[in-house]
Amino acid sequence: MKTNSKIATAIFAGLAAGAAVWYFMSTEAGKNKLSNFVDDVQDFSNTLKHKAYKTAADVQDKAGQVADYVQNKSHDLKDYAAGKAQQGEKFAKNKAHEAEDYATNIFNNAKDSVNS
Secondary structure (H helix, E strand, O other): OHHHHHHHHHHHHHHHHHHHHHHHHHOHHHHHHHHHHHHHHHHHHHHHHHHHHHHHHHHHHHHHHHHHHHHHHHHHHHHHHHHHHHHHHHHHHHHHHHHHHHHHHHHHHHHHHHHO
16 A cells, blocks of 8 residues: 555656646746746845855954954063063062172171171
């Protein structure tokens, strides 16, 4: 039974497709409808293409903006780190000079104590 049902369905689908082709190809109204349908499909296709290109251009633009933003932030971070490194270097040099002065004072006090 299943095979007969499948065959009947295939025959019916074939007849329906044939009737549709006959309608669209042999009658003036059918030709107009087919032409309008083809035009609508082309318009839809063109709209989709336009939207796809626009979306791709928008994504490319946003990607460029993000890249510029990241690059600017990278430069800002580099400048900030360089400034902090300079501050650290100055602080370390200052502390080294203070330690040297302190050691010199201790040495001189010890030397004076020994000489007196």
